[in-house]
Amino acid sequence: xxxxxxxxxxxxxxxxxxxxxxxxxxxxxxxxxxxxxxxxxxxxxxxxxxxxxxxxxxxxxxxxxxxxxxxxxxxxxxxxxxxxxxxxx
Numbered sequence: 062x063x064x065x066x067x068x069x070x071x072x073x074x075x076x077x078x079x080x081x082x083x084x085x086x087x088x089x090x091x092x093x094x095x096x097x098x099x100x101x102x103x104x105x106x107x108x109x110x111x112x113x114x115x116x117x118x119x120x121x122x123x124x125x126x127x128x129x130x131x132x133x134x135x136x137x138x139x140x141x142x143x144x145x146x147x148x149x150x
Contacts, residue, residue, distance in 0.1 A: 079148045080145065080148070081146050082145055083102065083143065083144045084140075084143055085101045092142060093144060095120045112126075116130065121133055123149070130148065131148055132147060132148075133146050
């Protein structure tokens with residue numbers, strides 16, 4: 062049992078270290094479109110001097126960044142729309 066707990070803890074630590082949120086600038090604080098998400102990801106990559114390659118520009122947006130394939134999930138907060146970017150397994 063302890064062995065599985067260690068494996069799961071390590072797995073989630075590895076995943077959590079690569080998850081990030083992006084704030085999307087949309088009109089009227091609507092849920093962001095796939096196009097707006099792609100523009101935000103491109104802007105983020107450019108700002109971090111990284112190269113991004115999109116695998117899918119439709120929802121869910123998928124992209125390759127810094128050797129990792131990410132999938133996006135859109136959502137929001139009171140302050141505005143956010144996109145969760147998390148690595149695929």
